[in-house]
Amino acid sequence: MSEFDHRDGVSRRKVLECMTWCGTGVLWTISGGVPHSLGIMGEAQAAETKGLTFLQISDSHVGFDKPANPNALGTLEEAIKKVSALPQKPAFMIHTGDITHLSKEKEFDDADHIISQSRLDVHYVPGEHDFVDTDRKIYQERYGRAAKGHGWYSFDANGVHFIGLVNTFDLKAGGLGNLGTEQLEWLEHDVKGRSASTPIVLFAHIPLWTVYQDWGWGTDDSAQALSYLKKFGSVTVLNGHIHQVMQKVEGNVTFHTARSTAFPQPAPGTAPSPGPMKVPEDQLRKMLGIANVNFKQNEQRLAIVDSPLQG
Amino acid sequence: MLRPLIASSVLGAAIGSVLAASVLFARAEATPGTVFIDNFIFNPKGLTVKAGTTVTWTNRDDIVHGIAASNNAFKKSPAMDTDDSYSFTFTTPGTYQYFCYLHPQMVGSIVVEATTGSNATQ
Ligand SMILES: [Cu+2]
16 A cells, blocks of 8 residues: 555545545546546546546346345446436446356346346456356356456557456355466466566456455466566456455556445455345445546556445 | 256245155154254264264355355255255265355364175265
């Protein structure tokens, strides 16, 4: 966190404020390889942007109907309406997994129906809830046809190299998230030969840093993955899974997790388990949201703005 | 969707059917094994039963869990939503390590002992 202070002039307090108050709407600007938070979403949009703006949504859990939010499809729709109402149309959206709650065809259909109303291209990575159909193939058939392995891939946009990873398929007893040898080899090959000045955006469902080991909030072989990215001046890691905003800066790497559009989860260690957190009705939409990410070519500044559904 | 016979009779069934199935288990098995899932923990974490026992896991959390053997030694459960149960009858003595395939930090074990008169070990 201290790197954040003197490199970028963003105070620790500001970051903590963001962790406390911001929603899943995240706006990034890249600056000299170090992300810079512009503040709330409205403020960020007011700034002139000529580079690349994209959105992150996560953990829509379509099909979830428990007390923490009996209508997860409804709050996803609210999030997508927020996206559609943005004054500046983002280039595309990434969805960092747990599209559905139970991997049912109908849940995927319902999610697609709502998300497609954004009229944006969506780049998905799967959460563990998207792999619980008996044959574990629905996600792959719908979203992973052009991808490698269980759904990993990369693409380029405005000079930024995006890499979508899968750490939710091959989970081991007693372990955390897992990328696996095949995917790690692919990643090493994928980034080899790219210029060190290429900004990298790495996205996956489970955090690629250990947020809280006791609750499984980390990925066993993420250090190996990040070791392939050492030479790059700007690496941004975007994750979901923990249904709350967290941010950490380590050297050239910025880690960030987005809010869910379905239900909040407790802060690490503050509850008996990481299960869905029931909050008063008027608080729920302050704890759900989307993220807006902005890359400015000349300023080289990456900014994330988390924006709640309400408040 | 393919499911073990016993599991499908319990999973997603109305409460009446669940009770009926439980009664059936009680009649068929002298020592039925029960494991509850509360707050992302298997309780009991380790369970010892006689060969032939049907073990039933019941999810009492507000989130989905799933049972899988660490080395595929028994058939994995379908995704278990709140109050869903999954049952498996262990006929072969041995130690069966298992975990939740959504939350792999959740682990447990079933030790199956030979019934009297049998020397079967694993
Ligand atoms: Cu679980």
